[in-house]
Amino acid sequence: MPMQAQLDRRAAVAALLKNRNDTLVVSGLGSPTYDLHSVGDHDGNLYLWGAMGGAALIGLGLAQAQPGKRVLALTGDGEQLMGLGGIATIGVARPRNLDIVVIDNQHFGETGMQASHTGRGVDLTAIAVACGFAAAGTVRTIEEVQRLATQIAEPADGPRLFVIKVLAENPPRSLPSRDAVFIKNRFRAHLGFAAA
Amino acid sequence: MHSLQSNPDTRADNWPSELYRILKAADVRQMSYVPDAGHSQLISLFSADRDVTTNVLTTEEEGVAIAAGAWLGGQRSVLLMQSSGVGNCINMLSLSAIGRFPLLMLVTMRGEWAEFNPWQVPMSRATQPSLEAIGLKVMRAETAEDLVETVESAAALAYDSDQQIAVLIGQRLIGKKKW
Numbered sequence: 001m002p003m004q005a006q007l008d009r010r011a012a013v014a015a016l017l018k019n020r021n022d023t024l025v026v027s028g029l030g031s032p033t034y035d036l037h038s039v040g041d042h043d044g045n046l047y048l049w050g051a052m053g054g055a056a057l058i059g060l061g062l063a064q065a066q067p068g069k070r071v072l073a074l075t076g077d078g079e080q081l082m083g084l085g086g087i088a089t090i091g092v093a094r095p096r097n098l099d100i101v102v103i104d105n106q107h108f109g110e111t112g113m114q115a116s117h118t119g120r121g122v123d124l125t126a127i128a129v130a131c132g133f134a135a136a137g138t139v140r141t142i143e144e145v146q147r148l149a150t151q152i153a154e155p156a157d158g159p160r161l162f163v164i165k166v167l168a169e170n171p172p173r174s175l176p177s178r179d180a181v182f183i184k185n186r187f188r189a190h191l192g193f194a195a196a
Numbered sequence: 197m198h199s200l201q202s203n204p205d206t207r208a209d210n211w212p213s214e215l216y217r218i219l220k221a222a223d224v225r226q227m228s229y230v231p232d233a234g235h236s237q238l239i240s241l242f243s244a245d246r247d248v249t250t251n252v253l254t255t256e257e258e259g260v261a262i263a264a265g266a267w268l269g270g271q272r273s274v275l276l277m278q279s280s281g282v283g284n285c286i287n288m289l290s291l292s293a294i295g296r297f298p299l300l301m302l303v304t305m306r307g308e309w310a311e312f313n314p315w316q317v318p319m320s321r322a323t324q325p326s327l328e329a330i331g332l333k334v335m336r337a338e339t340a341e342d343l344v345e346t347v348e349s350a351a352a353l354a355y356d357s358d359q360q361i362a363v364l365i366g367q368r369l370i371g372k373k374k375w
Contacts (some may be wrong), residue, residue, distance in 0.1 A: 026265070048291075050291065050294070051261060051288055053257070054257070054258075054264075054288055057258045057261035058261045058262070058265035058291075060261075061261065061263060061273065062265035064262075064265075064271070065226070065268070065269025066269040066270070083258075085254030085258065086254070086258050089253050092251075093249075093251050180294045180295035183295075184267075184268065184297065188267075188270070193270050
């Protein structure tokens with residue numbers, strides 16, 4: 001059995017995004033959306049409150065439309081497990097500016113902390129490698145997250161997927177707007193696009 | 197449109213190239229698909245186009261998410277599938293509906309006209325009601341001529357008016373699959 005993760009998810013996300021610069025971030029529903037908001041609201045954040053399985057694929061469409069910008073899909077193990085096929089689609093599309101970071105507590109934290117597949121032997125990084133990702137890896141300490149933040153700021157030859165193993169707990173929720181039209185238009189305005 | 201009737205490009209077997217022309221004129225820059233025989237020519241035309249990013253999907257709902265991401269980044273996209281794929285999309289269509297993301301889906305119908313495979317029938321019957329139940333506008337075409345006009349209109353509604361549109365392409369128009 002793998003050792004129990006001890007890393008605090010909020011500390012991990014704060015370290016990951018400390019020097020985000022102009023990175024665009026799409027967050028998966030549930031805790032990753034709260035984690036992203038807890039670091040500080042940002043016009044380049046797209047918070048999901050639904051669309052389970054879609055975070056990385058929204059990231060793909062965005063990365064393809066904005067090849068000059070880095071795009072980060074910040075999601076959870078449950079959300080990414082629902083979008084497993086999307087890892088194959090992204091592997092084939094091979095964007096050079098898309099990273100998926102899975103905040104992995106090995107549980108469905110939003111619904112009562114039921115154990116997920118990632119604590120039972122399913123390795124998302126191995127799936128990403130098998131789908132042709134340019135890089136993949138798992139980190140477990142804050143020092144490793146800091147190194148990961150440096151790594152994902154550098155150019156890549158293709159998509160990358162990293163898993164950050166964190167402690168299974170629900171910190172106090174940090175709630176962004178649930179108005180998807182507002183968040184969408186704010187995000188587009190950040191990139192210089194007008195609302196309809 | 198009478199002018200289209202005399203245009204050889206709108207002959208019954210040439211509607212895919214007309215749709216390609218219309219979607220290019222609408223500045224579509226991304227196309228995603230789960231293949232259908234009825235879409236094969238349109239898929240080939242887009243795949244050969246260096247100005248359009250094409251994504252082959254493992255399941256149709258992925259294309260709904262990609263379309264939203266493309267719009268966030270300032271690009272228009274189109275999603276191609278057959279009617280069986282509509283059922284795969286339903287929850288992901290919440291994203292398009294609640295975010296008012298422009299969405300244009302072109303759906304080739306199976307299970308409704310000279311169908312050999314009975315397994316296509318239940319989802320065929322559910323296609324339009326389930327799309328409407330999640331909030332999409334459904335448009336339908338039964339002839340090549342009507343399809344070209346319908347897609348042109350649907351593209352304007354989607355991209356200029358932030359609507360979520362599915363155009364159903366009647367199986368009668370696509371023709372009988374040979375077994």
